[in-house]
Amino acid sequence: MTREVQSIILLLVGSAVVRISWGTTYLNYVKEVMRPWLLISGAILVLLGVLALIDALRRRPAGHAHAPGIAWLLLLPVVTIFIVAPPALGAYAAARDVTNSTPVTTSLAPLPAGDPVAMYLSDYVTRAVWDEGRTLVGRQVELTGFVTANPAGGWWLTRLQLLCCAADAFASKIEPVNLPAEAVTLPENTWVTVLGEWVPGGGTGTENSIPLLQVRTITEVLEPENPYD
Amino acid sequence: MTTDEHGPTQFAQRSWRPGPLEYLAIGLVALLLGQSWLVSIFDQPAVQTGATIFVAIIVQALPFLVLGVLLSAAIAAFVPPSVWQKALPKNQVLAVPVAGAAGFVLPGCECASVPVAGSLMARGVAPAAALAFLLSAPAINPIVLVSTFVAFPGNPQMMVARLIASLATSIIMGWLWLRFGKAEWIRIPRRDHLVGDSNWHTFRLTAAHDFLHAGGFLVIGGLTAAVINVVIPQEWLANVAANPLLAIVGLALLAVILSICSEADAFVAASLTQFSLTARLAFLVVGPMIDLKLISMQSGIFGRKFAVRFAPTTFVVAVLLSILVGWWLLT
Numbered sequence: 434m435t436r437e438v439q440s441i442i443l444l445l446v447g448s449a450v451v452r453i454s455w456g457t458t459y460l461n462y463v464k465e466v467m468r469p470w471l472l473i474s475g476a477i478l479v480l481l482g483v484l485a486l487i488d489a490l491r492r493r494p495a496g497h498a499h500a501p502g503i504a505w506l507l508l509l510p511v512v513t514i515f516i517v518a519p520p521a522l523g524a525y526a527a528a529r530d531v532t533n534s535t536p537v538t539t540s541l542a543p544l545p546a547g548d549p550v551a552m553y554l555s556d557y558v559t560r561a562v563w564d565e566g567r568t569l570v571g572r573q574v575e576l577t578g579f580v581t582a583n584p585a586g587g588w589w590l591t592r593l594q595l596l597c598c599a600a601d602a603f604a605s606k607i608e609p610v611n612l613p614a615e616a617v618t619l620p621e622n623t624w625v626t627v628l629g630e631w632v633p634g635g636g637t638g639t640e641n642s643i644p645l646l647q648v649r650t651i652t653e654v655l656e657p658e659n660p661y662d
Numbered sequence: 663m664t665t666d667e668h669g670p671t672q673f674a675q676r677s678w679r680p681g682p683l684e685y686l687a688i689g690l691v692a693l694l695l696g697q698s699w700l701v702s703i704f705d706q707p708a709v710q711t712g713a714t715i716f717v718a719i720i721v722q723a724l725p726f727l728v729l730g731v732l733l734s735a736a737i738a739a740f741v742p743p744s745v746w747q748k749a750l751p752k753n754q755v756l757a758v759p760v761a762g763a764a765g766f767v768l769p770g771c772e773c774a775s776v777p778v779a780g781s782l783m784a785r786g787v788a789p790a791a792a793l794a795f796l797l798s799a800p801a802i803n804p805i806v807l808v809s810t811f812v813a814f815p816g817n818p819q820m821m822v823a824r825l826i827a828s829l830a831t832s833i834i835m836g837w838l839w840l841r842f843g844k845a846e847w848i849r850i851p852r853r854d855h856l857v858g859d860s861n862w863h864t865f866r867l868t869a870a871h872d873f874l875h876a877g878g879f880l881v882i883g884g885l886t887a888a889v890i891n892v893v894i895p896q897e898w899l900a901n902v903a904a905n906p907l908l909a910i911v912g913l914a915l916l917a918v919i920l921s922i923c924s925e926a927d928a929f930v931a932a933s934l935t936q937f938s939l940t941a942r943l944a945f946l947v948v949g950p951m952i953d954l955k956l957i958s959m960q961s962g963i964f965g966r967k968f969a970v971r972f973a974p975t976t977f978v979v980a981v982l983l984s985i986l987v988g989w990w991l992l993t
Contacts (some may be wrong), residue, residue, distance in 0.1 A: 438682045443870060446877070450724060462718035470725035477728055481870045493859075501871075503878030503962060508689075510720045510881060516697050517704045519714040525707035526714075531897065535932075539815070596929035599718035600891060601922060640936070 434502060440485035446507050447478030449514045460659045461521040463598045521660035524581040524621040527591045527604035532640045534558045534605065541568050549573040549628050553662045554592035555605040561644030562637050569631035576646070577657060580623045581606065588619060589643065590627060594662040605662065608635060609648045616651045626654045708892055716888035719921065723880055723955070730774025731872040734781040739865035746787050754788050758836035761791035762829055765798030772800035772924055772950050776959045777872045780851040789848055794836030797976065800924040800950040801828035810946065813928035817939060819991050820946075827947045827987040831980045838975065849965035879962040883955020887921040890954075894919075900936060909941040914981050917949035918957075924950035940988030948980045 453459040454471035463471075487493075513519060534555070541564050544550050554576055560568050578592040581604075589606040596603075609627060619625070629648045636642035680688070693700070704710055750757040765775075779796035783789055800806065802825050814820040858864040902912035913934065922930055927949045931942040952973050961969035 435682050438686055439870065439874060441683075441686060442874065446724075450721065453721070459721065461714065462721045467722065467725065471721065474725040474728035477732070478873070481866060481873070484866055485870050501875045501878060501962070503882075504874035506878040506881040507874065509885070510717055512693060513713055513717055516693055516700055517713060519704065519710055519717055522711060522714050523707075525711045529895075531900070532936075597922065598722035600715045600722070600887065600920065601930050 434504060436485060436489035439504065440482045440489055442504055442507050443478050443482030443485060445482075445511045447475045447480075447482055449511045450475030451479065453514060457658045458518070460661070461519070461599070464595055464661075465659065521656070522593050522599055522602050523579060524591065526602055527579075527581045527589075527593060527606070530602075530604040532603065533643055534562050535640060537563050543568055544572055544574075549575040551575040551577075553605075554578050554590065554607060555594050555662050557607060557631075557646075558605045558644055561607075561631055561635065562639075562642045565637050566631045566633060566644070571630075573628060573630055573649070574646075575626060575628050576607065577624065577626045577654060578605075578607070579656075580619045580621050580625065582621050583608070587612075587617065588621075590625070590646065592662050593660070602661065606643050607646050608643050609646050609651070611648050613648070613651065616648075619653075624654050624656050625651050627651050712888045712892045715891050716884050719884035719887055719955075720880065723884070726774050727876060727880060728873065730777050731869050731876065733774065734777040734872055735865045735869035737778065737781045737785065738868045739861045741785070746782065746785055750787065750791055754790055754840055755837070757788055757791040758794045758840065759833045761787070762794035762798040762832040762836060765795050765800075765802050765829075765832065766804070772953070772956055775799040776956065776963055777876050780872075780963045781868075783850045788840075789850065790836045790840040790843065793839055793972075794832045797832035797835055797951045798829055801832070801947065806924050806928070806950070810928040813932040817992075820939065820943065823943050823987050823991040824946050826991075827943060827980075827983045828950070830987070831947060831951065831976070831983045834979055834983070835972075835976055838979070839972075846967070847965075847971060848968045851963055875962060876959050879959040880955055883921055883953070883958040886954045886958075887919060890919050903934075903936040903941075906938060906941075909937050910944045910981065910985060913937055913941040913945040914948040914977065914984070917945045918953045918977070920949070921953040921955040922949060938988075939992040940985060943988045943992060944981055944984035947984045948977060951980055952976045 450471050453462070454468050454475065459468060459471055537559055541560055544552070544560075550572060552574055557569070557574060557576060560566065576590060576592075578590045580588045581591040583589050587608070590609050591604055591606050593602045593604050595601065609629070610632065616625075627646065627648055628650045629646045632645050632647045635644035637644075704713055750760055775796050778799070779792045782792040782795065807821050807825060810824050811818060811821045858867050903909050913931075917927070920930070927946060931945045934942055934945070937945075957969055957973045960972065964972075
């Protein structure tokens with residue numbers, strides 16, 4: 434591999450990283466805290482690439498810097514990012530995750546003030562499954578998520594959460610009940626905001642219990658900037 | 663390029679032949695023309711999920727890899743070799759635990775420690791000591807220990823168990839290499855040919871070279887992990903968790919497959935609640951030391967002969983020590 438190609442690969446990888454972290458695309462893959470590190474490391478790679486390209490064009494001697502052929506593979510993520518731009522994980526990944534929530538050890542604080550109160554799906558599931566919905570009784574909640582088909586019919590309101598990056602995403606699912614007729618058969622991955630109340634009957638105390646939500650209104654929305662909880 | 667070997671006069675007589683630069687240009691044009699075809703392949707939900715996971719692993723690991731190559735380039739360019747001889751005990755049997763404990767000070771993940779260990783060897787550090795450092799640095803650094811503490815709020819002994827089991831595994835692996843390792847099994851990365859006009863120039867050349875090298879192997883690892891992530895049915899996990907011994911080996915293998923960064927693996931382990939604490943300890947001890955992307959990076963930097971021996975041995979030692987420490991501290 435020639436020095437020109439090496440420097441171009443460095444430039445391409447660096448600019449791909451800067452490109453996704455400049456806007457909000459990086460949120461499809463990693464968490465928000467990574468942004469400054471992505472910008473810095475992308476910029477360092479671009480700088481290394483520019484300097485190497487100048488070296489190569491001026492034929493500055495650099496010993497025998499044999500670049501490994503394996504470096505060609507770095508074009509794979511670059512191509513995937515620039516040309517395919519894979520979207521955030523959706524219904525397919527959510528359907529694969531059979532665990533819906535994990536037990537909490539700390540006691541749950543009351544819901545914040547507000548009517549309706551906007552909350553994360555994972556928070557709703559935890560409160561409904563591991564606290565028998567005590568903190569949800571009598572409150573109107575607003576939840577935003579996407580549609581994942583329920584193999585037994587109907588669909589689950591779903592949102593994925595990241596621990597570190599999309600490789601370890603896990604899903605929170607809620608079963609909406611009392612859906613208006615036009616919302617019964619929404620296609621998978623449709624994003625919706627649902628207003629409603631907790632109702633018992635979804636099972637509690639197990640990791641795959643899926644709680645219920647009595648729907649009052651449902652609106653189709655655009656995918657949020659950060660698609661994960 | 664051909665001009666370097668044959669000189670410009672001969673070059674003028676030869677007919678034009680495409681070099682790597684031309685292939686790159688042709689390839690990029692072909693990709694742009696075939697974009698809609700490519701996008702249609704990626705329209706399958708399974709392929710799309712795999713692609714997202716692939717990009718996520720690379721993007722998440724990249725800042726740590728850049729940090730690692732900058733650090734290893736700085737060692738190569740600015741630190742005189744004599745420093746290492748002074749810092750580590752002459753006696754290699756003693757140098758191994760000292761190097762293992764030194765892993766505590768490098769706040770990086772495993773992607774960073776492979777090039778750093780390579781450049782330590784290139785600077786004359788005994789392979790056994792550098793390998794102990796390679797294994798311990800991503801597992802016992804303060805960031806990882808704090809994240810383990812945070813991930814297991816009900817079990818602070820998990821952090822202690824992780825520290826002890828990881829450090830012990832790295833020291834034992836260093837000693838095993840000292841006793842049984844053969845020089846011909848390992849290719850010590852040579853740095854002599856990467857000498858620039860100045861220290862800064864050497865630094866820059868080394869950083870670029872190491873990034874291209876380790877980055878290529880990171881891609882192989884990320885790709886494998888993404889494919890397996892989409893292929894293995896989640897229900898298998900539940901069946902494996904039911905048997906205590908199978909659970910330990912199963913989670914250790916899962917750590918190898920998932921290839922998660924050591925800064926994040928504690929949170930994944932915490933979420934695997936159907937498994938015993940000891941099984942999750944094995945996940946935390948094995949993951950930073952041996953996983954698909956590390957095997958790929960290690961065989962790239964130290965040679966395949968090295969990786970086929972080192973990876974399985976590390977796996978066995980790490981699992982045994984997890985069982986031992988888990989039985990001692992976690993039951």
